[in-house]
Amino acid sequence: MIQPISSIGSLATLPLQSGAPSAGSGSFSSLLGHALQSVNASVTQAEQQGIGLASGTSPNIASVMTTATKAELAVDMAVQVRNRAISAYDQIMNMQV
């Protein structure tokens, strides 16, 4: 007995994955903007915690270090995504048609 393949229309009702921006989702520029803003937020937070370390208001060195490393990784990630995007663009532009 072969079951007919069900349609995939129900996919449209699936909830969006976490992390996707709710407002203006689907627009690439808003997606990129949100991603860059979150990288910037993470760097700003690392700076604030660093200033807290310098001024003695941050009691937890481990938390400062973790936040700093997270921010560093976020920046690395953003730069790598940019590099890959540019590389893909170059490949497409150099294609013979």
Next chain:
Amino acid sequence: MKIHVSLLDTTYMNSMQSALNASLLRQQVYANNIANVNTPGYKREQVHFDSILQSQLAASGQSMGISTGVVQPLSLEANNTRDIGTNVGSATALGTVSPVVTTDSSTAIGGNGNNVNVDAEMSALAENQVGYGALVQDMNDQFSMLRTAILGS
């Protein structure tokens, strides 16, 4: 090149610079205390820095309560004191926050008028070293981020 204004002359960098200087001074003062443990009449000295930097930070409007996650506008380039829209001066002042060395006469004084407790000085010295290492590590992380952003690789 005005790149230093926006990238390196920040509240963070200058606060860190001052904190590192204070940490070095604290190391010298504690070492001096230990060296004088047998000097009659010597009173231990201590370094005050945290509260001074905190008040300077509050004065420059860069207190810890600043909202994170907001994209801050790029500061305007100012070549002249009459140019508008820069608070670079307040950030620069944070790089020269001077710690204050005071003499501590409050602790118990031994027979020869010397109030240095070697164990307390040693543990304070160790604490200072950990703090210095943390500051250096944090600054390295920030420099590494800047380098990544500049070189793009």
